Amino acid sequence: MKSCDKVPEPVEKISRTKKKKQALELQQLGEKLVSISLSQLEGLNLSEELRQAIEDAKHIKSHEARRRQMQYIGSLMRSEDVELIRSALDSIFLQSYEQTRRFKQLEQWRDELLSGDLDRLDLLIKEHPQLNRQQLKQLIRNAEKEARLQQPPKSSRKLFRCLRETVQKKF
Numbered sequence: 001m002k003s004c005d006k007v008p009e010p011v012e013k014i015s016r017t018k019k020k021k022q023a024l025e026l027q028q029l030g031e032k033l034v035s036i037s038l039s040q041l042e043g044l045n046l047s048e049e050l051r052q053a054i055e056d057a058k059h060i061k062s063h064e065a066r067r068r069q070m071q072y073i074g075s076l077m078r079s080e081d082v083e084l085i086r087s088a089l090d091s092i093f094l095q096s097y098e099q100t101r102r103f104k105q106l107e108q109w110r111d112e113l114l115s116g117d118l119d120r121l122d123l124l125i126k127e128h129p130q131l132n133r134q135q136l137k138q139l140i141r142n143a144e145k146e147a148r149l150q151q152p153p154k155s156s157r158k159l160f161r162c163l164r165e166t167v168q169k170k171f
Contacts, residue, residue: 034054038055045081050077057073139155
């Protein structure tokens with residue numbers, strides 16, 4: 001066989017189904033990009049054209065127009081570093097999840113304190129020595145009084161704020 005008689009390597013042909021699946025995955029990733037805030041979007045390294053298309057999609061109300069815009073975003077995503085975008089989005093959503101989890105934890109602690117769980121108070125003071133035990137007890141008493149008199153939960157909100165400010169300093 002001569003050197004000029006090289007046999008071309010077979011090119012893997014991608015099926016239409018696989019192409020459609022890839023396009024749909026990019027559109028779904030684009031949906032996630034549209035769902036985040038503009039400030040979070042600024043932190044991502046996206047092309048200006050894709051960034052503008054995402055901002056435009058945020059303002060589109062018509063179902064059909066939004067669907068077409070998402071297809072356009074999916075086509076623009078082909079020229080982007082998709083794995084980098086996925087990891088950045090995972091980080092954003094994980095951070096949001098952690099904030100929600102912390103918020104719910106604080107609500108649970110407040111509710112336990114308001115139900116008279118003194119063990120929770122001791123645990124909180126042990127974990128966060130900067131908490132003022134007297135102030136917490138006063139807020140708990142005031143919140144119980146407000147609940148009995150069916151007044152707005154002003155002290156309950158103050159208790160939550162106090163817990164949040166103390167715990168946020170730790171994180």
